[in-house]
Amino acid sequence: MRRYPGTLLFEPGSVLTKNGDPYKVFTPFWRACRVATPPKAPLARPDAIAWQEPPDAGDTLDDWQLRPSKPDWAAGWGEHWEPGSAGAHRRLQRFLEEAIDRYAEDRDRPDRDGTSRLSPHLHAGDISPRTVWDAAQRVAGGHGAAAKAVDKFLAELGWREFSYQLLSFFPTLGAKNFKADFDAFPWADDKDGLAAWQTGRTGYPLVDAGLRELWATGYMHNRVRMVTASFLTKHLRVHWREGEAWFWDTLVDADMANNCAGWQWVAGSGADAAPYFRIFNPVAQGEKFDPDGAYVRHWIPELAQLPDKYLNKPWEAPAHILEAAGVVLGRDYPAPIVEHKAARQAALDAYGEITGKR
Ligand SMILES: Cc1cc2nc3c(=O)[nH]c(=O)nc-3n(C[C@H](O)[C@H](O)[C@H](O)COP(=O)(O)OP(=O)(O)OC[C@H]3O[C@@H](n4cnc5c(N)ncnc54)[C@H](O)[C@@H]3O)c2cc1C
Incomplete structure (x- = not known):
């Protein structure tokens, strides 16, 4: 296989452990990357490119009718994305000018453009x-206060490097559990649960907001990807491959390395993964990372009139509060499809089956 470096900062195989093995844990991997030969500065844009004239005009992209039309499921995407190099550079510039200074704090807030x-x-x-990398380093060099935020941002690029490195050395990462003990995990065959999750109708507002944002x-x-993935693989005990497939079909950034590494990380079956028993509480996550409820209210307008106190747990709201907010649970918004504590315990019991600690 011949590689043409350019997709990554550090080519797979260029940063290895002392024994010459690939890293399976992120922190030492990234530490080693940070002391390795730094990525080369990007080349300047050429003044001109001597294109070969195509033999004939050929088809235009529009001729191929690649854009969705029946239905046009990408109708709203134009507001959010400007595909191509100019759009990417504008996005980078805006991020460096407006958000990178606060990245360390804001990166976990789905209600902010952080x-x-x-x-x-x-x-x-x-x-x-x-x-x-080069542009972010310049910001860090420009004013000291931003250095910590820039480091945090570079470390996220580092997770991308780590995922690609894993996929390169363990090419079955998208299909098989990285940790073989998970092969015996008693996943549930819950088609209704999966459909409720995919369509943002689980009854847990932060989870549903995330799936609706995705659609x-x-x-x-990212924070909501972790919460929704945890909900699917732990509260519903649906195999991570189902979630990975849904993200693959629906994400505009669907990326084999990042997606399968992300899913296996959340599910607990991956390299350097979050332990399976770390089960996100979707109510607490919503209250912590969307404290004013702006994200949930945006994606679930039917709950917009609920007070903050009940926004992430509408089933606890007294009848008069639900009535004042114009919400009938089960009609305007689903009742929760599983009860958090019971689902959490069932997930831990299932995990006990593969660890022998029931
Ligand atoms: C279950 C799950 C599935 C995911 N699937 C994908 C996917 O298909 N494609 C994808 O690009 N990312 C995926 N991620 C990682 C992450 O959620 C996105 O990269 C991030 O949300 C993109 O937003 P951003 O560009 O504003 O990120 P920023 O916070 O601005 O980060 C900068 C860049 O670093 C990289 N990055 C950030 N976080 C991660 C991470 N945890 N793992 C790997 N790279 C990261 C991305 O390339 C990102 O553009 C997934 C995460 C989870 C938990």
Whole structure:
């Protein structure tokens, strides 16, 4: 196989453990990357390119009718994305000017425009990670206060490097559990649960907001990706491959390495994964990371009039509060499809079956 470096900052195999093995844990991997030879600065744009004239005009892209029409499921995407190199560079510039200083705090807030949203551009090659790395380093060099935020941002690019490295050395990452013990995990065959999750009708507002954001824009905030993935694989115990397949079909940044590494990380079956028993509480996550409820209210307008106190747990709202907010649970918005504590316990019991600690 011949490689043409450009997709990554560090080619797979260029940063290995002392024994010459691939890293399976992120922190030492990234530490080693940070002391390795830094990525080369991006080349300047050429003044001109001597294109070969095509033999004949051929088809235009429109001739191929690749855009969805029946239905046009990408109708709203134009508001959110500007595909191509110019759009990618504008996005990077805006992020560096307006958000990178607060990245360390804001990156976990789905209600804020606090991350770069470069993922589809990095995936499609609209912009190279070397360009992003170089531009971010310049910000860090420019004023000291930003250095911590820039480091955090570079570490996220580092997770991308780590995922690609894993996929390169373990090419079955998209199909098989990285940790073989998970092969015996008693996943549930819950088609109704999966459909409720896919369509944003689980009755848990943060989870539903994320899935609706995904459907409408092709994107979901990273914090919410973790919460929704945890809900599917733990509260519903549906196999991570089902969620991975849904994200693959719907994400504008769908990327084999990042997606399967992300799903296996959340499910607990991956390299350096979150332990399976770390089960996100979707109510607490909503209250913590969307404290004013702006994200949930945007994506679930039927709950917009609920007071903050009940926004992430409408089933606890007294009847008069639901009535004042114009919400009838089960009619305007679903009742929760599982009860958090019971689902959590069932997930832990299932995990006990593969660890022998029931
Ligand atoms: C279950 C799950 C599935 C995911 N699927 C994908 C996917 O298909 N494609 C994808 O690009 N990312 C995926 N991610 C990672 C992450 O959610 C997105 O990269 C991030 O939300 C993109 O937003 P951003 O560009 O604003 O990120 P920023 O916070 O601005 O980060 C900058 C860049 O770093 C990279 N990055 C950030 N976080 C991660 C991460 N956790 N893992 C790997 N790379 C990261 C991305 O290329 C991103 O554009 C997934 C995460 C989870 C938990």
